[in-house]
Amino acid sequence: MYRNTPDIIREKLAIVKEELIRRQIPVEIEAAAEYYCDEHFEKEIEAQTLLTFGTKKYVLFEISFAQENVNLGRAIFNMRLAGYTPILAHPERYEFWHGDFRKYESMLDKDVHLQLNINSLTGQYGPDTRRISERLIDRGMITFLGSDCHHMGHVQLMNTARTHPYIKKLIDSGNLLNAEL
Numbered sequence: 143m144y145r146n147t148p149d150i151i152r153e154k155l156a157i158v159k160e161e162l163i164r165r166q167i168p169v170e171i172e173a174a175a176e177y178y179c180d181e182h183f184e185k186e187i188e189a190q191t192l193l194t195f196g197t198k199k200y201v202l203f204e205i206s207f208a209q210e211n212v213n214l215g216r217a218i219f220n221m222r223l224a225g226y227t228p229i230l231a232h233p234e235r236y237e238f239w240h241g242d243f244r245k246y247e248s249m250l251d252k253d254v255h256l257q258l259n260i261n262s263l264t265g266q267y268g269p270d271t272r273r274i275s276e277r278l279i280d281r282g283m284i285t286f287l288g289s290d291c292h293h294m295g296h297v298q299l300m301n302t303a304r305t306h307p308y309i310k311k312l313i314d315s316g317n318l319l320n321a322e323l
């Protein structure tokens with residue numbers, strides 16, 4: 143849906159990096175993408191042209207919010223085969239999985255990392271999403287924490303989440319791999 147080619151992404155990254163230097167903000171940033179699990183994604187897996195991050199060729203991908211994509215299992219298998227390490231974006235937001243916790247366990251069985259949105263803990267996406275987020279943290283299943291930040295409203299909300307007990311629990315768990323990237 144969004145025409146974000148690797149060239150466009152790299153071009154914008156360079157602009158942001160320049161701005162950070164200009165404003166003397168000492169933060170290191172890199173860019174990759176959040177891929178939607180469709181046919182085009184599968185072609186990119188095959189062609190090995192995905193944007194990755196970290197030393198383990200991490201690939202962040204998401205599925206439909208309406209129903210499980212039919213190609214999910216195949217896409218995961220092919221990612222692993224191609225040497226990528228898949229990370230499923232915001233698993234807590236797929237409501238069709240809320241009633242079947244085994245779906246989350248099956249992702250771990252397939253060596254897929256789970257990335258939680260910080261704001262899911264604030265109730266921003268509803269009480270069910272919040273509950274499943276807490277359960278995923280309780281079970282030690284979350285290995286990446288993300289902002290999914292689209293606008294300043296999300297930034298403000300994240301500010302309120304900073305002191306959330308489950309954020310603390312997740313950080314204290316030692317399961318997070320963010321710092322290793």
Ligand SMILES: [Fe+2]
Nearest residue numbers: 176204231232
């Ligand atoms: Fe997403």
